[in-house]
Amino acid sequence: MTPTHEHLSTTGHWIDGAIVGGNGDTIDVVNPATGDVVATIPAGTAADVDRAVAAARAASPGWAATGPAQRASIIQRLADELSARNEEIAQAVTAEMGAPITLARLGHAGFPVAVASATAGLADEFPWTEEIGNSLVIREPVGVVGAITPWNFPLQQVMTKIAPALLAGNTVVLKPAELAPLTARLLAEAASDAGIPAGVFNVVYGSGRVVGEAIASHPDVDMVSFTGSTEVGKRISVVASATVKRLGLELGGKSANLVLDDADLDHAVNETLANAWTNGGQACGAWARMLVPASRHDEIVRMLVTAAKAYTVGDPTDEATRLGPLASEGQWSRVNGYIERGIADGAALVVGGPGRIPGLEHGAYIRPTIFANVDPDSVIAQEEIFGPVLSVIPYDDEDHAVEIANSTIYGLNAAVFGEDEHALRIARRLRVGQVYLNGARFNPIAPFGGYKQSGNGREMGRAGVEEFTELKAVQR
Ligand code: NAD
Numbered sequence: 250m251t252p253t254h255e256h257l258s259t260t261g262h263w264i265d266g267a268i269v270g271g272n273g274d275t276i277d278v279v280n281p282a283t284g285d286v287v288a289t290i291p292a293g294t295a296a297d298v299d300r301a302v303a304a305a306r307a308a309s310p311g312w313a314a315t316g317p318a319q320r321a322s323i324i325q326r327l328a329d330e331l332s333a334r335n336e337e338i339a340q341a342v343t344a345e346m347g348a349p350i351t352l353a354r355l356g357h358a359g360f361p362v363a364v365a366s367a368t369a370g371l372a373d374e375f376p377w378t379e380e381i382g383n384s385l386v387i388r389e390p391v392g393v394v395g396a397i398t399p400w401n402f403p404l405q406q407v408m409t410k411i412a413p414a415l416l417a418g419n420t421v422v423l424k425p426a427e428l429a430p431l432t433a434r435l436l437a438e439a440a441s442d443a444g445i446p447a448g449v450f451n452v453v454y455g456s457g458r459v460v461g462e463a464i465a466s467h468p469d470v471d472m473v474s475f476t477g478s479t480e481v482g483k484r485i486s487v488v489a490s491a492t493v494k495r496l497g498l499e500l501g502g503k504s505a506n507l508v509l510d511d512a513d514l515d516h517a518v519n520e521t522l523a524n525a526w527t528n529g530g531q532a533c534g535a536w537a538r539m540l541v542p543a544s545r546h547d548e549i550v551r552m553l554v555t556a557a558k559a560y561t562v563g564d565p566t567d568e569a570t571r572l573g574p575l576a577s578e579g580q581w582s583r584v585n586g587y588i589e590r591g592i593a594d595g596a597a598l599v600v601g602g603p604g605r606i607p608g609l610e611h612g613a614y615i616r617p618t619i620f621a622n623v624d625p626d627s628v629i630a631q632e633e634i635f636g637p638v639l640s641v642i643p644y645d646d647e648d649h650a651v652e653i654a655n656s657t658i659y660g661l662n663a664a665v666f667g668e669d670e671h672a673l674r675i676a677r678r679l680r681v682g683q684v685y686l687n688g689a690r691f692n693p694i695a696p697f698g699g700y701k702q703s704g705n706g707r708e709m710g711r712a713g714v715e716e717f718t719e720l721k722a723v724q725r
Contacts, residue, residue, distance in 0.1 A: 253285075253287055253288075253344075254278070254287040254288045254340070254344045254345070254431055255287065255288055257287075257341060257431045257434050257435070258278075258288040258289045258290070259288075259289075259290055259454070260275075260291060261291060262291060262293060262297055262301065262451070262452055262453045262454055263433075263434070263437040263450075263451055263452040264301045264304050264452075264453070265300075265301075265304035265307075265308075265447050265448045265451065266441060266446070266447025266448065267447070269297075269300065270291075271291025271292065271293060271297060272291075272294060274291065275289040275290065275292060276289065276290050276291075276292050276427050276454070276455070276456070278290060278345050278430065278431060279577065280344050280345070280347070281346065281347040281573075281574040281575060281576055281577050281578070281580075281612055282347050282564060282565055282566075282573060282574045282611075282612040282613075282614075283612060284578075284611065284612065287344045287345065287431075288431060290430050290454040290455075291454050292454070292455050292456065292459070293424075293453045293454050293455030293459065293460040294455070294459060294460075294463075295459065295463040297453050297455070298422065298460055298463035298464055298467060299463075299467075301422045301451040301452075301453045302393060302422055302464075302467050302469050302470055303469075304447070304448040305393045305420040305422050305448060305451055306392075306393055306420070306469055307448055308420050308446060308447065308449045309390070309392055309393060309419075309420045312390075312415075312418060312419075312420055312446065312449045313390045313418040313419075317372040317375065317377060317416065317418075318372055318373070320372070320416050320418065321369040321370070321371075321372035321373075321416060322369070323443055323444050323445055324365055324368060324369040324412055324416055325365070325369040326443035326444060327412075327439055327440055327443040327445065328362045328365035328366040328369065330438075330439035330442050330443045331358070331361060331362050331404075331436070334358075334439060335354060335359070335362075336354070336358075338353075338357065338358035338404060338432050338435055339353035339354040339357060339358045340353070341431040341432055341435065342357040342403060342404070342431070342432060343565050343573070344431070345400075345403070345428070345429040345430070345431050346401070346403065346428065346531075346576040346577075347529070347565050347573040347574040347575065347612070347613065348529075348565060348573060349565045349567075349571060349573045350565060350566050350567070350568060350570075351568055351570075352527065352528065356402070356405075356527075356528070357402060357403070357404060358404065360402070360405045360408075360691075360693070361404045361405050361407070361408035363693050364405065364408045364412055364693050364709065365408055365412045367693040367694050367709075367710070368412035368413050368416055368709075368713070368714070369412070369416065370694075371710070371711055371714060372416060375388075375416075375711060375714055381722070383725060384723060384724050384725070385722070385723045385725065386720060386721070386722050386723075387721045387722075388715070388718040388719070388720060388721075389418070389718060389719050389720075389721055390417050390418035390419040390717065390719070391417075391419055391471045391472045391717055391718065391719050392419060392420075392471035392472070393419070393420055393421075393422065393469060393470050393471050393472075394419045394421050394470070394471065394472045394473075395421075395422050395424070395464035395465065395467065395470040395472070395473045395474070396410040396411060396421055396422070396423045396424070396473075396474050396475075397423075397424050397457070397461050397465070397473065397474070397475045397476070397477065398410070398423070398425050398426055398475075398477070399426050399477045399478075400426035400428040401429075401528060401531045401532060401533070401576065401635075402528070402532070403425060403430070403431075403432050403433075404432040404436065406476045406499075407423060407425060407432070407433065407436065409697070409709055409713065410474045410476070410708065411423065411450065413708070413709075413713040413714040413716065413717050414474070414717045415445070415450070416714055416717075417714050417717040417718050419471075419472075419717050420449045420450070420451075421449070421450050421451065422451045422452075422464060422470065423450070423451065423452045423453070424452075424453055424454070424455065424457075424460045424461055424464055425454065427455065427456055427457075428577055430454055433452045433454070436452075437450065457481060461481075461485070462485075462488050465485045465488040465489045466489065466491060466492065467492070468492050470492075471494055471495060472494055472497065473485060473494060473495070473496050473497070474497040474499075474706075474716070474717075475496070475498050475499065476500075476533075477499075477500065478500065478501050478633075479500040479501045479633075479658070479659075482498045482500045482704070485498070496705070496706075497704075497708075497716050498705045498706060499533070499697075499698055499699070499703075499704045499706065499708060500533075500659075500661075500699060500702060500703050500704045501533060501633040501659055501702070501703060502533045502534055502633060502659045502660075502661030502662060502703050503538065503630075503631065503632070503633050503657045503659045503661075504534055504535060504536045504537060504538065504659075504662045504663050504664070504681070505536070505538045505540055505653065505654035505663050505664075505679075506521055506524070506525075506536035506538065506539045506540065506663065506664040506665075506666070507540045507650050507651075507654055507663065507664070507666070507667075507675060507679075508521075508540065508541045508542070508545075508666045508667070509647070509665065509666060509667030509668070509671060509672065509675065510542050510545070510667070511667050511668045511671060512666035512667045512687075513666070514545070514548070514552060515552070516666070516687070516688065517549075517666035517688075518553055518556050519556055520666070520687075520688035521553070521639070521664075522553065522556050522557060522639070524536045524664070524688075525537055525539075525637065525639045526560060526572060526637040526639075529574075529575055529576070529615075529636060529637050530584075530617075530634070530635065530636045530637035530638060531576060531580070531635050531636065534661055534662040534683070536639075536663075536664050537633075537634060537638065537639060537640060538623075538625075538630055538640050538642055538653075539553075539639060539640070539641045539642065540642050540643075540644050540653055540654060541641060541642070541643060541644070542643070542644065543644060543645055546621070546622070546641065550599055550619075550621045550641055553599070553600070553619055553639070553641065554599055557600045557601075557617060557619060559571070560572055562606060562609065562614055562615075562616065562617065563609065572617055572637060573614075574612040574613040574615075575613040575614075575636060576613070577613060578613050580613060580635070581613040581614075581615055583634075583635070584615055584634055584635070584637075584638065585603050585604070587628070587629055587636070587638060588601070588602060588603040588638060590628050590629060591623070591628075591629040591638070591640075594627045594628060594629065595627075596621070596622065596623045596624070596627065596629060596640070597620060597621040598619075598620055599619050599620070599621045600619035601617050601618030601619060601637075601638075602616055602618060603616075604616075615637065616637075617638075618637065618638045618639070619638075619639045620638070620639070620640050620641065621641045622641070623641060623642045624642075625653040625656060626656070630642060630657075631656075631657050633659065647675065651675065651678045654679055655680045658701060658702040659699065659702055659703045660680045660681045660682065660701035660702075660703045661681060661682060661683070661698075661699040661700075661703035661704070662681050662682060662683035662684065662699075663679045663683075663685075664684065664685040664686075664688075665679075665684060665685075665686055665687075666686075666687055666688070667687075669686065669687070672686045672687060680700045680701065681699070681700055681703075682696070682697065682698045682700055682703065682704075683695065683696075692710075693709060693710070694709060694710035694711070695709065695710055696708075696709060696711075696712035697709045697710075697713070698712075
């Protein structure tokens, strides 16, 4: 049974600590597992953005004047408030974008708590002031931050922005993805209960074209922090340029996973599928390209085919499900199109394939898919698919592997499997912002962001807080 989330429908935005009515136009939030409308949100306008920005501007001096220690303790309270709402957040994410409920509890609802807590913990050590020669260098808040976020990890992508932005003393206007906006409502409630003052955190719902561009172009927004596709990142850069505002871009990826000849293959295969297919492959850092020695290609493909059998596709509310539907019908068409393209371009389909899954035709369900012997220059190896589609690419030697890994427009992250020092030597040659060696775990205080067209900034940890500060040098 699919629970309804009508109670999370809202007729208004969250501005200056209160629900503020929209103009009556609404956007439906659709459950991709069933096609049912589970909630509605207002379709915001430029006037709604004006109101939210005015509230954020008015709250800015007061919030900036509180010390980092006080802001850190409020952010820790926010983490606690969200932790108490774990089940409600998880249910909302599962309903709006189809994440399996176990992943929703642990990841979608759990990671943001870890990020908020870790960010609060940075306040003591952060260099708020520094002596350089005869200068006192002060890190100050940028001012009003506009945050524009995607649907794939809806609360996590918001938290990696608002926790550091608030810690640094900024105020925020958030536009969550219209496809997965329900946790923003829960976040606003949690922020209020945590003691974040009215106007410091505001939410305006709506489309990217209208609300997103109104934020990006607003003369009183000092910085836009955007996570989403490279295409939209470029558009936001153009729109924001008229006011020369600070821009933080976290964009797409096409991560390579390099399996070296001294890798533990069982481990590499299991970790690869777990990563590439988590969240239905709808992750910016998904290891979508597995680069393997040509001499081991067939053996590794056989191991992948066996390991793939453990991935059940089904109802995301069932705790046994590892892969739910994709987040929307639009996503389904896009991913299905890429699977068809891979076949047309001559890649060897060894797992999955295009089309609806018998018995699951009612939702945006797709087969997890593996292509072998993929040409590294082909469309499926170069473009971000954002679905559970793994391309296995054979390489001749390590120089060739590094060349393939670095050959896309993206540079978000990568993985290397092999003997530790060997893997580290390869990691240094990759033009990416993060590298995972032998399936190492995620670190919520390590800088996260991309080279090349994967972005121009870093989130999380100390680097993430620095993003949301201006530098002032006082000579004396
Ligand atoms: P998207 O770019 O379509 O949308 C992201 C956000 O931008 C949404 O809130 C959307 O409404 C808004 N938007 C759309 N057009 C806009 C415009 N013209 N002006 C202002 N805002 C606009 O991305 P998506 O489909 O929601 O998310 C998937 C993409 O996000 C993938 O490319 C993925 O790699 C990327 N992503 C990157 C990271 C990262 O940290 N680098 C993390 C998660 C997702």
